[in-house]
Amino acid sequence: MDLSGTFSRTSNSMKPSVIRALLKxxxxxxxxxxxxxxxxxxxxxxxxxxxxxxxxxxxNGRFSLQYGETVGWMPLREAVAAELNSxxxxxxxxxxxxxxxxxxxxxxxxxxxxxxxDAVVVEEPSYLGGLQAYxxxxxxxxxxxxxxxxxxxxxxxxxxxxxPSRPRMLYCIPTFQNPGGSxxxxxxxxxxxxxxxxxxxxVVEDNPYGELNFSGGAIRPLKAFDEDGRVVYLGSFSKIxxxxxxxxxxxxxxxxxxxxxxxxxxxxxxxxxLSQAIAAEFLKGGHLARHVARLVSTYQGRRDxxxxxxxxxxxxxxxxxxxxxxxxxWAGLPGGFNTVELFEKAIQAKVxxxxxxxxxxxxxxxxxxxxxxxxxxDEAKIREGIRRLAGVFKEALQGEKV
Amino acid sequence: MDLSGTFSRTSNSMKPSVIRALLKxxxxxxxxxxxxxxxxxxxxxxxxxxxxxxxxxxxNGRFSLQYGETVGWMPLREAVAAELNSxxxxxxxxxxxxxxxxxxxxxxxxxxxxxxxDAVVVEEPSYLGGLQAYxxxxxxxxxxxxxxxxxxxxxxxxxxxxxPSRPRMLYCIPTFQNPGGSxxxxxxxxxxxxxxxxxxxxVVEDNPYGELNFSGGAIRPLKAFDEDGRVVYLGSFSKIxxxxxxxxxxxxxxxxxxxxxxxxxxxxxxxxxLSQAIAAEFLKGGHLARHVARLVSTYQGRRDxxxxxxxxxxxxxxxxxxxxxxxxxWAGLPGGFNTVELFEKAIQAKVxxxxxxxxxxxxxxxxxxxxxxxxxxDEAKIREGIRRLAGVFKEALQGEKV
Numbered sequence: 001m002d003l004s005g006t007f008s009r010t011s012n013s014m015k016p017s018v019i020r021a022l023l024k025x026x027x028x029x030x031x032x033x034x035x036x037x038x039x040x041x042x043x044x045x046x047x048x049x050x051x052x053x054x055x056x057x058x059x060n061g062r063f064s065l066q067y068g069e070t071v072g073w074m075p076l077r078e079a080v081a082a083e084l085n086s087x088x089x090x091x092x093x094x095x096x097x098x099x100x101x102x103x104x105x106x107x108x109x110x111x112x113x114x115x116x117x118d119a120v121v122v123e124e125p126s127y128l129g130g131l132q133a134y135x136x137x138x139x140x141x142x143x144x145x146x147x148x149x150x151x152x153x154x155x156x157x158x159x160x161x162x163x164p165s166r167p168r169m170l171y172c173i174p175t176f177q178n179p180g181g182s183x184x185x186x187x188x189x190x191x192x193x194x195x196x197x198x199x200x201x202x203v204v205e206d207n208p209y210g211e212l213n214f215s216g217g218a219i220r221p222l223k224a225f226d227e228d229g230r231v232v233y234l235g236s237f238s239k240i241x242x243x244x245x246x247x248x249x250x251x252x253x254x255x256x257x258x259x260x261x262x263x264x265x266x267x268x269x270x271x272x273x274l275s276q277a278i279a280a281e282f283l284k285g286g287h288l289a290r291h292v293a294r295l296v297s298t299y300q301g302r303r304d305x306x307x308x309x310x311x312x313x314x315x316x317x318x319x320x321x322x323x324x325x326x327x328x329x330w331a332g333l334p335g336g337f338n339t340v341e342l343f344e345k346a347i348q349a350k351v352x353x354x355x356x357x358x359x360x361x362x363x364x365x366x367x368x369x370x371x372x373x374x375x376x377x378d379e380a381k382i383r384e385g386i387r388r389l390a391g392v393f394k395e396a397l398q399g400e401k402v
Numbered sequence: 403m404d405l406s407g408t409f410s411r412t413s414n415s416m417k418p419s420v421i422r423a424l425l426k427x428x429x430x431x432x433x434x435x436x437x438x439x440x441x442x443x444x445x446x447x448x449x450x451x452x453x454x455x456x457x458x459x460x461x462n463g464r465f466s467l468q469y470g471e472t473v474g475w476m477p478l479r480e481a482v483a484a485e486l487n488s489x490x491x492x493x494x495x496x497x498x499x500x501x502x503x504x505x506x507x508x509x510x511x512x513x514x515x516x517x518x519x520d521a522v523v524v525e526e527p528s529y530l531g532g533l534q535a536y537x538x539x540x541x542x543x544x545x546x547x548x549x550x551x552x553x554x555x556x557x558x559x560x561x562x563x564x565x566p567s568r569p570r571m572l573y574c575i576p577t578f579q580n581p582g583g584s585x586x587x588x589x590x591x592x593x594x595x596x597x598x599x600x601x602x603x604x605v606v607e608d609n610p611y612g613e614l615n616f617s618g619g620a621i622r623p624l625k626a627f628d629e630d631g632r633v634v635y636l637g638s639f640s641k642i643x644x645x646x647x648x649x650x651x652x653x654x655x656x657x658x659x660x661x662x663x664x665x666x667x668x669x670x671x672x673x674x675x676l677s678q679a680i681a682a683e684f685l686k687g688g689h690l691a692r693h694v695a696r697l698v699s700t701y702q703g704r705r706d707x708x709x710x711x712x713x714x715x716x717x718x719x720x721x722x723x724x725x726x727x728x729x730x731x732w733a734g735l736p737g738g739f740n741t742v743e744l745f746e747k748a749i750q751a752k753v754x755x756x757x758x759x760x761x762x763x764x765x766x767x768x769x770x771x772x773x774x775x776x777x778x779x780d781e782a783k784i785r786e787g788i789r790r791l792a793g794v795f796k797e798a799l800q801g802e803k804v
Binding site: 001003006007008009010011014016017038039041042044046047049050051053054055057058061062063064065066067068099100101103104107111112113114115116129132133135136137168197202228229230238242243244245246253255256259262263265266267268269270271272273274275278 | 538
């Protein structure tokens with residue numbers, strides 16, 4: 001069968017992920033990779049999850065191996081609601097939908113909130129998977145440039161004023177942003193919601209990294225400041241437990257939960273019940289706080305090692321921020337430099353990053369930027385990798401001067 | 403926030419599943435339910451899966467708890483390809499995509515193959531979840547009436563000739579159909595594909611029940627007769643292993659697999675890796691044949707008990723087929739009777755079914771039909787439940803005569 005002409009316009013518009021292609025390239029043994037944002041597998045709570053999995057099947061297999069309710073496994077919904085209350089989000093299990101990873105939460109928010117061509121306001125740079133999810137609904141994007149302090153209410157207001165059509169939704173990652181490493185200060189968060197209220201935007205708050213907080217103080221999610229049910233909050237088990245167990249959650253007004261649940265049923269009936277049952281036991285057993293403390297200690301050490309090496313090796317022309325948590329440092333060279341072109345030189349120097357342009361809504365934007373993750377490499381290798389990258393930068397900067 | 407006006411047209415067009423609502427109603431202890439098509443939890447291979455799950459986490463947690471490739475866990479793709487080859491489908495792992503249940507396979511086939519408004523040819527009656535999945539893409543339906551021998555090539559040709567626009571896809575469940583219990587005879591299968599070829603249709607073959615074969619002979623899937631890569635085959639772990647582990651698979655031409663994989667990445671990144679790793683060990687360990695033999699023996703006994711009770715108790719005006727496998731018997735009363743109206747009387751008589759109209763593409767069709775499952779009730783209860791239902795039927799038939 002000749003398949004040309006067979007595929008939908010949506011499929012024809014999809015491009016293979018730059019990042020996925022790139023990750024395959026950098027899986028050579030001697031390259032120090034700051035590219036992939038996957039958790040360090042050495043930190044998985046393996047023995048504990050092995051014990052729990054065997055137990056929830058043996059003792060409760062009639063339910064943990066059976067179809068479950070589309071909205072989610074009640075003990076997990078309750079445990080998630082309890083966790084969110086401890087972060088300042090007032091909610092009950094009726095506000096919680098369990099999803100197949102938080103990526104599905106993003107996708108379902110598009111399915112129930114976007115008509116073809118609707119505009120979505122996004123941070124620039126933003127999470128590539130978020131942009132790709134909304135492209136399924138032929139969304140157009142209204143990008144708001146973000147610095148080290150993330151989305152700024154005034155910049156948001158300005159972008160909305162200049163938008164060609166009234167956007168329907170704001171998608172944002174306010175805390176330890178991927179890829180930007182930025183965090184919106186708590187004091188600014190109510191103002192973001194106020195702008196959203198004035199413009200009638202639903203706010204999708206994606207918060208997979210919120211628990212990986214090195215700042216010493218609590219940072220309440222946008223949802224904690226939500227007074228009129230405007231915020232659709234997305235959480236994830238991927239960074240605090242296991243990403244292979246595909247578990248995310250939505251916390252939102254019951255009417256939104258009902259709509260997303262009905263939509264989810266048409267896409268995969270329900271989330272993997274076995275993984276839900278395991279995660280529920282993990283959370284209810286009180287293991288999360290201890291496990292997160294271990295993650296924070298390790299990742300914070302690596303963040304420190306990366307910043308220290310940058311301070312020591314990077315040429316003064318290179319910029320970078322100092323993230324308070326999460327997985328990522330955002331860096332840049334002066335305008336005119338192109339990290340796509342430099343990538344090959346970096347690979348020759350045995351170090352890898354993700355080009356910043358991949359996280360922009362339009363071609364040719366952010367060409368001088370890059371994303372570095374400290375999450376999968378040990379401190380000694382981080383130092384060596386940053387030294388190598390600094391060498392690539394210096395050579396490029398000198399080349400320009402010649 | 404006032405949520406009216408917030409939701410997408412797609413969301414506004416979704417209706418809560420009649421069946422799900424109904425299933426909640428019939429979960430009272432003394433109702434004998436022939437309604438829900440969930441596998442019998444007593445038959446889950448619980449101890450085996452508990453042992454395997456603990457092992458794949460302990461020995462391989464670095465991978466089984468980590469993000470996986472979107473296309474699926476290679477050992478599972480290989481095991482599925484081997485299984486399908488034993489059913490007459492020539493394929494390799496490059497033809498296999500692992501999905502979050504076969505429902506996701508249906509959804510993704512719509513996402514990559516349908517533009518808004520495209521027509522999909524479907525059997526009537528058909529699987530409600532299939533219809534709902536394609537409605538996400540504003541699909542219109544071209545229904546082909548099906549009897550006990552399923553989709554007929556001549557009827558398909560006739561429906562295509564009468565279709566207002568050229569359909570893009572045929573969605574069908576050729577073997578032990580849900581809800582119809584019908585099976586397309588092997589000898590007719592090449593002719594179905596020939597009609598599809600002539601009309602340029604991609605064929606989505608949904609085969610979750612194929613292993614539950616009571617007929618004594620092999621029934622090769624449509625895909626086994628596919629000579630030009632036209633058939634997108636969907637398989638499922640739900641009926642042969644565990645539906646709570648949300649695992650399905652697509653077998654198709656590599657170009658279609660590539661498109662569906664790219665689309666899947668935007669919806670949930672990858673299928674639950676832990677469940678994939680468990681299922682791979684289950685299949686590679688050679689447990690499937692023995693386990694399926696046990697399922698077939700139990701479900702066949704129940705099918706026999708249901709048909710025997712129908713032969714004994716049903717009034718001659720009631721019709722029903724004799725399925726060769728799967729979960730479902732399709733039954734009917736003479737035209738003019740309404741199983742929606744009879745449902746309340748059935749509940750009073752402490753027996754439940756699913757109304758046949760739920761599986762039709764248009765309102766008001768199939769009102770005299772109903773679906774009965776024999777999968778979750780033991781043989782003695784099946785006999786008693788059919789006796790009760792026969793009483794409801796007889797009363798209705800007598801009422802008409804008065």
